[in-house]
Amino acid sequence: MNPQRPEVGFLRFLRAASLIAVLSGALGSIGLWFHASKHPPVLIVVLFIVWVLSPFVVLVLAHALSKRWSVLTRAALYCVMLLITLGSLTIYVHDALRPRTAQPAFVYVLVAPVSWLLIVIVVPIAGLVSRRLK
Numbered sequence: 001m002n003p004q005r006p007e008v009g010f011l012r013f014l015r016a017a018s019l020i021a022v023l024s025g026a027l028g029s030i031g032l033w034f035h036a037s038k039h040p041p042v043l044i045v046v047l048f049i050v051w052v053l054s055p056f057v058v059l060v061l062a063h064a065l066s067k068r069w070s071v072l073t074r075a076a077l078y079c080v081m082l083l084i085t086l087g088s089l090t091i092y093v094h095d096a097l098r099p100r101t102a103q104p105a106f107v108y109v110l111v112a113p114v115s116w117l118l119i120v121i122v123v124p125i126a127g128l129v130s131r132r133l134k
Contacts, residue, residue: 011075018081019063025085026056032092033108036099052108055084055115062123069127076126084115 029052037048059081066074088111095107 011071011078014075014078014082015063018078018085019060021085022056022059022063022081025089026053028089029053029056029092032089032096035096036092036104036108048105048108051112054112055088055119058116058119059084062119070130072130072133073123073127077123080119080122084118087111088115 030049033048033052037045040048059077062077063081066077069077091107091111100106
């Protein structure tokens with residue numbers, strides 16, 4: 001598939017689904033964080049919003065830049081987008097249903113760097129594999 005040509009078939013569906021999932025995941029994550037927080041100071045609210053949204057923002061930016069990437073790299077990105085969204089929401093919903101008494105912000109602090117790590121590992125590896133397959 002030529003990177004300049006429009007996406008077709010399953011990749012097109014995967015791209016749309018991953019973008020919708022990431023945007024929904026970002027909104028859901030912030031909503032769940034507000035549910036878990038107990039009237040924190042404004043500075044904490046702003047910092048946590050930036051922190052919780054950061055993996056989703058990185059994914060949307062990568063999505064926007066991915067039009068010229070290989071099919072394999074884009075497919076890997078779209079799968080990571082879905083995985084991070086589902087993983088984040090699963091963890092946050094679990095926390096909402098069974099809130100922690102000790103260190104209640106722990107999951108909200110940990111999910112972002114784990115998400116970045118997954119992005120930084122999977123997408124470049126897919127890019128390297130894609131280059132070697134040419």
